Amino acid sequence: MSMEDYDYLFKIVLIGNAGVGKTCLVRRFTQGLFPPGQGATIGVDFMIKTVEIKGEKVKLQIWDTAGQERFRSITQSYYRSANALILTYDITCEDSFRCLPEWLREIEQYANNQVVTILVGNKIDLVEKREVLRQRAEDFAEAQSMLYLETSAKESDNVEKLFLDLACELIREAKQNKLDNGDTAPMLGEGKTISYLNCCNVN
């Protein structure tokens, strides 16, 4: 078999209150579907999309909360090796915006220090029901040194841009960090065929 057919692989993790449209954003981007209701989400751990940026193939592995945000019970391990976080709220729901500081506390506790965080205000197709002003969200994002973007998963507004911008940012960071390569962990299933017994037989 050939080597992997990509130059970069990034893990992107979505968080935010239930019902703000996290799954819709992922499905719109990876499959071009809306609403995503048709296909089963049961059993889907993450979605994959490979994009090309300036001639480099970037594979994005996008993880959803699996509903654990509903009762504020996301596992810490969900955040662990994320390269980027998409913190989502619903511009028509003040409450989802007010919960952002709580989410930021979780990020600070469990996510990697170098994680790239982007704040996303979704559902701009429902602009007449807007409860959170753009300026307010921009100010908040700036204060927390996050990028900010408003999207509509329904109309596909800015969805592509969201993920492509993130990918660009991640590539930039990856190129910067290239020098500090941590040592690698052994992986399950990566088992060595040279067992102890084999060692004994080679003389």
Added chain:
Amino acid sequence: MAAEDLPSEFDVVILGTGLAESVVAAACSRVGQRVLHLDRRSYYAANWASFTFNALLTWIQEQQEGPQPEQGKDWSSLLNDGEELIHLSNPDLDSITNIQVLSYASEEDEEVPDTAKEETSANSQLEAESTGSREEESAEAEEESAEAEATNTKGEEPEVDQSHPGASSGPSEPTRKKISYAQLLKEGRRFNIDLVSKLLFSRGSLVDLLIRSNVSRYTEFKNVTRILTYRHGNLQQVPCSRADVFASRQLSVVEKRKLMRFLTSCIEETEMDQAYSSQPYSKYLQDQQLGENLQHFLLHSIAMVTEDTPTEAGLASTRHFLRSLGRYGNSPFLFPVYGLGEIPQCFCRMSAVFGGIYCLRHSVSCLIVDKDANRCKAVIDSRGQRISCSHFVVEDGYLGSRSSVTTPTRLLSRAILITDSSVLPSDSEQQVSMVTIPPGEVCQSAVKMVELCSSTMTCMPGTYLVHLTCQSVGSAFEDLSQLVTKMFQTPESQEPGGRPSVLWSLYFNMADGSVPGVEGQGLPSNVHVCSGPEGSLDHEHSIKQAELIFQRILPDEEFCPPAPNPEDIIYDGESPTPSAEEDSVKEAGQQEESGGDLKEAGQQEESGGDLNPQLDQ
């Protein structure tokens, strides 16, 4: 928030997020059962949890304060004819006892040049404020019990000039700067401190299950890099692989040959001499003319059994060790990056992906039992909602007095240390060591010690996290502090010398989960009890228990079949796109070009990808 109500009908309700409960949750959701998984606590994994340093201090405080009084609400109005209630209790009631904290780190940074004094003083005040006095008090309340040095009373203005207990090690020592308590707090999130200390045998049932179920995609592992043993007051490396044996400087050529011959014959499973069927393994080893040195290694570090373990069991343990050796590295053990607390959470994630509903800070007050059928029909949650279920799985702690009345309490003694260097320094600072301390060496019982380095993401750089575990004879402090004083540098240590200094330590006793549970003791037949962690190094007990419970609930279903690879899933009404096809035929591999972060993601993928455990031998 989350005032949302829970659905009122499930197939399986599970209370407690320890390892066995979480595996049952994943297994049931995986085959389509509707699972509700609750935990009264605000964190996952119950007594299997790992905490940041600050969260551990909060946990200690909670344990010391004792549980909040339960509101004895009367739910009998929710009962129908022929039903009765079984009340549950708080799981934290008596599983943790004898907590003792000793802090030896200085409050302030030491070895600060005079010119910088003003600045540090300002810093330390800031730190004292920002870290919040709540947690510090809890730690310090215990400090009184021991004559820990360098514990100036907090709450008073920290005075830099006074608090230089380590002034002797002046600024002329450029190599190491002592880590202060303030730094531990500041870097607290870099710690992931496990309440239990275990390892994964590379060919143990947990590793098998992780691979088989694809739950392995949620976590990463490090190899334990060396096996050490403490003998006659010295630490020695135990040679276990062929390379080790030949590189060993402690063994004579004759010993090397004997050891290799023994290990090879052991793994070939040659018929055991029947003469030894009723003899202890130690006698068997003695008769193999291996010499005292090798017998010690084989009995205590490889088989990890006691003097009177029967030969057959001893040989089985030795084989298990040898089979696990070399699968992933030069030792039979793996340790999960970010700590053991990750493992139950990974199974919870798998359950959630397959529709399991998760709710922390939410408990079950009582069970509703059908008197005639003696079956649990429903539960009443802590908000008074009646939730029907066909099966109820529960961590034994919630059964409270029910379990402790009938079973003698056996305890584990635990000590957790944060130290400033490794017990056995070597070329690499990033060693993960498993240390066996045979019974009688210092302590009455055999002590298992695991020393973790910062690359396991369980402690801050420049520190090591040391876990000690043994069967209790007395309190954890009585059982283990003498050993700590001998192997490490504390103010109580007699002779000085190049041993690691203890910066902070915690002692506590935990109920031993291997004690036979309350199964069947008047409980309805569809209530399944999971025990908490026990003292063994491996995870066999909990995994077996989870599998048994699953089989009782769903006798005809497969236990944790592999979750589909996300790259292979084809969604309804969608023809596979070219890119999806490409993805599915790809073979996972390491990206050369990628940086550190990418690598992690790359491995994540690898673990979940096209791995076939069968390929491996």
